[in-house]
Amino acid sequence: MPADIGLIGLAVMGRSLARNIANHGYSVAVHDRSTEVTEDFIRSFGGTFAQDTPAERPSPGLLGCRSMKDVVASLSPPRKVMLLIKAGEAVDSVIEQLVPLLSSGDVIIDGGNTHYTDTERRCRTAVEKGLLYVGAGVSGGEEGALKGPSMMPGGNESAWPLIQPIFQAIAARVGADGTTSCCDWIGPGGSGHYVKMVHNGIEYGDMQLIAETYSILSEGMRLSNSQLAATFAEWNRGELQSYLVEITRDIFTVKDPEGDGDLIDSILDCAGAKGTGKWMSQLALDLGVPSTLVTEAVFARALSSLKSERQAAQQVYAELKMETAFKTTDLQGIDDVRKALYAAKIVSYAQGFTQLKAAASEHGWRLDCGRIAELWRGGCIIRASFLERIKEAYDENPQLQNLLLAPYFRTAIEACHHAWRRTMHMAINLGLPTPAFSSALSYFDGYRCGRGPANLIQAQRDYFGAHTYERVDRARGDFFHTDWPSVRQPLPGR
Numbered sequence: 001m002p003a004d005i006g007l008i009g010l011a012v013m014g015r016s017l018a019r020n021i022a023n024h025g026y027s028v029a030v031h032d033r034s035t036e037v038t039e040d041f042i043r044s045f046g047g048t049f050a051q052d053t054p055a056e057r058p059s060p061g062l063l064g065c066r067s068m069k070d071v072v073a074s075l076s077p078p079r080k081v082m083l084l085i086k087a088g089e090a091v092d093s094v095i096e097q098l099v100p101l102l103s104s105g106d107v108i109i110d111g112g113n114t115h116y117t118d119t120e121r122r123c124r125t126a127v128e129k130g131l132l133y134v135g136a137g138v139s140g141g142e143e144g145a146l147k148g149p150s151m152m153p154g155g156n157e158s159a160w161p162l163i164q165p166i167f168q169a170i171a172a173r174v175g176a177d178g179t180t181s182c183c184d185w186i187g188p189g190g191s192g193h194y195v196k197m198v199h200n201g202i203e204y205g206d207m208q209l210i211a212e213t214y215s216i217l218s219e220g221m222r223l224s225n226s227q228l229a230a231t232f233a234e235w236n237r238g239e240l241q242s243y244l245v246e247i248t249r250d251i252f253t254v255k256d257p258e259g260d261g262d263l264i265d266s267i268l269d270c271a272g273a274k275g276t277g278k279w280m281s282q283l284a285l286d287l288g289v290p291s292t293l294v295t296e297a298v299f300a301r302a303l304s305s306l307k308s309e310r311q312a313a314q315q316v317y318a319e320l321k322m323e324t325a326f327k328t329t330d331l332q333g334i335d336d337v338r339k340a341l342y343a344a345k346i347v348s349y350a351q352g353f354t355q356l357k358a359a360a361s362e363h364g365w366r367l368d369c370g371r372i373a374e375l376w377r378g379g380c381i382i383r384a385s386f387l388e389r390i391k392e393a394y395d396e397n398p399q400l401q402n403l404l405l406a407p408y409f410r411t412a413i414e415a416c417h418h419a420w421r422r423t424m425h426m427a428i429n430l431g432l433p434t435p436a437f438s439s440a441l442s443y444f445d446g447y448r449c450g451r452g453p454a455n456l457i458q459a460q461r462d463y464f465g466a467h468t469y470e471r472v473d474r475a476r477g478d479f480f481h482t483d484w485p486s487v488r489q490p491l492p493g494r
Contacts, residue, residue: 002076003029003063005166007084008094010041013138014084016145017111017170019045022062024169029074031065038064050074068094072101078162082109082136087118095122104130107159111138113276116190116197123155123189132159135189137196139380140172148172150380151183152199152372154192160185172379182378187365194359195372198352201280201294203381204273205348206244208297208436213341214248216423220430221333225252225262235338239412240345242384271301280355287358291351292443293344296435322431333426339419344440346412349390350403351443357401370394404447413444459484 007018010032018041021028029050032038042049047062050070065071072079079102083094091110098108108131110119119135126133133155140149151171153163164185171183186192217223223231232249236242256263277298284291303310353369360367373390376382393406403409424441427434446452461467468479 001027003027003074004080005029005163006031006065006071006075006079006081008032008068008071008081008098009083009085010037011084012142013111013145015041016142017082017084017138017149018062020146020148020170021166022047024166026166026169027061027063029063029065029071031068031071035066038066068098069101072098077103077106078132079103079106080109080163080166081107082111084111084138087112087114091118091122099129099131102131105132107132107134107162109134109136109153109159109163110193111136113137113196113200113274114193115279116194119155119190119193127156132156132162134159134163135193136167137186137192137199139196139199139376139382141381144172144379144381148182148379150199150375150378150383152186152192152195152375153183154186154188154190154195157185157188172377172383174374174378180374180377182375182380184371184375186372187360187367189363189365191360191363191365191367194365195356195367197276197280197283198356199376199380199382200276201291201355202348202352203244204277204280204297204301205293205352205436206242206345206382208293208300209341209344209348209440210244210248211300212427212432212434212437213337215432216337216427216434217334220426220432221330221337223334225264228252231334235341239342239386240338240384242386243381244384268307269304270307271304273298273301277301283359284355287355287362289351289355289358290443290446291355292439293348293351293436296439300433300435320431323429333422336419336423336426339416340423340437343413343416343420343444344437345386346403346409347440347443348436349386350409353390353394354402368394368398369400370398402447404444417444 004026005021006029007014008031010018010030018028018030030038030041042062042064045062047064049064050073063074065074071081081098083091085091085094091112091114095108108126110122114135116135123133134153135155137152138145138149144150148171151167153160153167167183168181171181174180174182186195214228217228217231229249229252232245232252236245236249251264252262254263256266259266277294281291281295281298284295356367356369356372359365370391373387373394377387389408390403393403393408394400397406400406404413420441424434424437427437458469462469462481463484466481468481470476470478471480
């Protein structure tokens, strides 16, 4: 019996997703460029190989293939082949080998973290060859891929009916009755991978905010690791309930297997990155959208990598005196930090969804922001109860310009903003770096500022470059220029 879908790439995500597909009653033909990896996978999880007689093939189940040709031969048309390999040239190489083996109407699915422009290009090329192409964002890590990820497919829409039953079966489920799938069609071209990129950018911001919270609580308020675990456990029962807060709670409970003390204290403070946060920041600049928090989170990781320089600077400024730490008994201070984290998190998501709306306008995509928030409710790394509030906000007003304007989030910010400012005051006085917290607060203050100082910037630009300016007493779009040197007035007493 032919397999239902092919899967190429048996690293962590590929292995888990293949098992997930088989566990949901489908047969999946799997292949890795390393024959040894393919054979080990099949031996480990009870599949058979394509060379076996058809009667011995499991259906549903795992079918090992030692070549891409075997994968394609194992599928019935229209064939569906999913790639879970490293983004970039490797994807183009596999596609180049795969295309001659496929027929008109077959589907190629890229489930990696691919830049959306590559997906746009591959969609166009696939159509020229009579094929269908899908760029599917997949989030959830190893556990999510196995137990139910969040999936964001986009591309050639004719492919959606062909992959929808499998994708929605294996995705996470949410809702009161657990029937709402965390997978839905996003839109054309590279929209699915763009949405996944924004998801990852928000993930960068969330992680940086939690890291700064850790710094404030541990260094600023001297909470022990056990107290931190208890604090995050309590927060995870409230409005901050989320996967990242949950795992942060767990991290503070783990002892160091290589020595004394807790493992967290033995981990080097240099954070890695794979690029999706940087992509979001770069594209925000292209769109003119102020996604400031993810940008600061990306820069914070870059700064963390300068370990030797930071240690040298610590010695250079050793005599610089800061305030001493606050008391661990300051429960008001701890609650202030909780409120600050919640307020900054609102800004992080507000910026992410604002960028999605700007990208949709730029590319002609019809993105359903409420449904996207729902897709992120389960399976993915940023899953959180908070996302239900975002869905409700967009359901109530699909044209909502910014989450900060939604009644629920306005009320939340109003309840938190004094605590947010007190927390920033404490961090600054203690000399603790809080780029994400501070950037979120600056964005909020800038966004709520009906008249800011940019009029001076426009005057400067017009003075040195005749770039013109608009006036407050004229219609938008009417531009003026002043010959500033000729009309400037002498300073008093000169």
